[in-house]
Amino acid sequence: MEKVFGRSKGLTDVPFSFCPGCTHGTIMRLIAEVLEELDIIEDTIGVSPVGCAGFSQDFFSCDFVGAAHGRAQAVGVGIKRSLPDRMVFTYQGDGDIAAIGTQHAIHTAARGEKITSIMVNNAIFGMTGGQMAPTTLEGMKTSTSPYGRDISVNGYPIDLPRLIANLDGAVYVASVSVDSPKNIQQAKKAIKKAFMVQKAGLGFSFVSVLSTCPTNWGISPVESLKWLRENMMPVYQMGELKATEEVKSL
C-alpha cells in the first residue's frame, strides 16, 4: 500500500512534548517539510533559543546548536560566517528575539546576514509560566501584568516584522499564522520562500508565525485559535511585509 502521509524526514522520532493545543508542533513540522522538500536537511544547522522553542534541538533531524537566551541569531551568524555554504536558521520565541535579543534581531537584519529566522509569537513568555512579553497585547492579563497590560506603564507591543522590514539587509519578511488549514498552507509557503532566499544568498529572511499558548492564556485550544484570530491578527500586520524584486523572481 502506498504511504500518503507520514512523519517528515526533517523531524526525529522524538515525540513533541508541547502542551495540548500549542501550535509549536505545527510550525516545526512545516519547517521540517520545507527542509525535506528543498533537500537541505544534511546541509542545515539550526539554532535553538531558551524557552519552549528551545526544545526544537531535539525534534529536528538536522544538526543543532543551543544558544543562550536571545543570542540565537548571533550564534547563527557565527556559524554562517564560518560555513557560508551551509543553511542556518534560528527558531525563537517572541520573548527571545523581541526582548532580550533585540539588538541581534536589528543588526542581523541590517547586515543582511544570509540566515533565516523564524519567530514564534504567542504574545507571552511560555516556558517561565506566562509572564508579559514585548508582544503582549494591550489589556492582556499575564502573571506580571495581572490587571492587564497598561500602556501607560508597560508601553506598546512590538511588531518586530514591521520593524525589520524597514532594514535594507532584510530582503524577505513575512508574518503568518497557523490558526487554520488555509493559513497553515500560507505559513508553509512563507517559510519555504525564506529558506529559498537564503539558498540563493540574497540576504536576511524573517518569518513571524502567530502561535497559541492555551496553558498560559488560560483558555481551551479551540478558544485559543479564536482568540488569536480576533485579538492578535488585528494588531500584528499580516502577510508578506517585504519581498525585494530579486526575491519575487525566485
Next chain:
Amino acid sequence: MEKVLLKGNEIIGEAAIRSGCKVFFGYPITPSTEVIEYLSKHFPKVGGTVVQAEDEIGAINMCYGAACTGTRVMTASSSPGVSLKQEGISFSAAVGLPMVIVNVNRCGPGLGGLGPAQSDYFQSTRGGGHGDYRTIVLAPSKAQELYDYTQLAFDLADKYRNPVILHTDGFLGQTMEPVVLKERPKAPVTDREWVVDGAKGRKKRVLASYSLTNEIGEANNLRWEAKYKDIQDKEQMWEEFHTEDAEYLLVSYGTTGRICKSTVLNARKKGIKLGLIRPITLWPFPANAFIPYKDKVKGVVTVELNTGQMIEDVKLAVECKMPVHLYRRQGGMLPTEHEILDYLETTFKVTAEEV
C-alpha cells in the same frame, strides 16, 4: 624568519592569522581596538573574515557559533567589554568550545580609565561568568610573548576544547616592539567528532548546555571538573629569574613581571638575594613553581596592578609558610623598579649593608 616592528595589539592580530584563525568577531574598545583594526585590514587578504558586531554580547556569541563548527575563532576586547562577554564565555565553557578571547585590561571598576591594569585577574581566573567553570589564562609580558602565546592559546583551546583568555594590558597593547614572526609547526590534530557542520552521512549532533535532570547536571560538572584537574596537572607555566639562591621572591606577571626583572637585577647589584617567579599561566596558577622555595625563602612580595588579587593564589601556593606582602599600583599607574625594591627593603627590613 621575519622580524618586524609592530604594536602589541597588532602582534596579536598577526599571530592569530598565522595560527589558522579564520574568523574574528569584535567590537571596538580602547585599548584593544588595534586588534580589530589590524585584522580588518589584513585578514581579508588571506581569506579571513572580520565582523564588527552590534556589541560585545553579539561578538562572543558569534564566536560561540563559529567554534561549534570547529573553525578557529578569536575575539578581542578590554575590561568593560569583557564583562559583557561573560555570559557567552560561560556558555562556551559549558559546551566545550575552543576559542581565544583577548582581554587588553584597562583599569576599573566601571568605565575606569585606559591605563594598564591587572584588575581583571579574578574575573579571568575564576571563570568570570555564572556557573563553576575555568578558562585557561595566558599572561604575556613582551612583544614576542604576545605572538607566541596567542598561537599557544589556539592550540590549548583545541586540545582541551575550552576557551582560552590572553590576559594582557593597555601598556603591552600600545607598545611597539620588534617581534620575530616565527614559523610554527602545524597545529596538533585534535578530535573533530563533535563538530556541528551539517549531518551529512552521520547522525545529527547537538551542541547545547541545558541539563534536563539534576543527575545529568552533576555528571556534566564532574566531567568538567576532571578536565580542569587535568589542565592544572599538565599546563602550569612560569618563568623563574634568579631564584636558585633567592632569600626573597617577587611574584608578578605581565607588564609588572617585566618591571620586576629590573628590580631583581638592581637588588642583586646591592647584594640582596632577590628572585622572581613570573606566572605565565594565571589559570592554572603555577603553584608547582613554589614547591622548591616554600621552605627556603624568607618572604614574598606580589607586585600587582590591583588591590591584591593574585596574592591569594600565592599564599595558597606557599601554604602561608612565610610572610606574603603586596606592592600594588592602581588606576592605570605603573610602579618603577626602584619603588618595588624600596618596598621590599622596608617591609622585610633588608638593607644592602646587612647582606
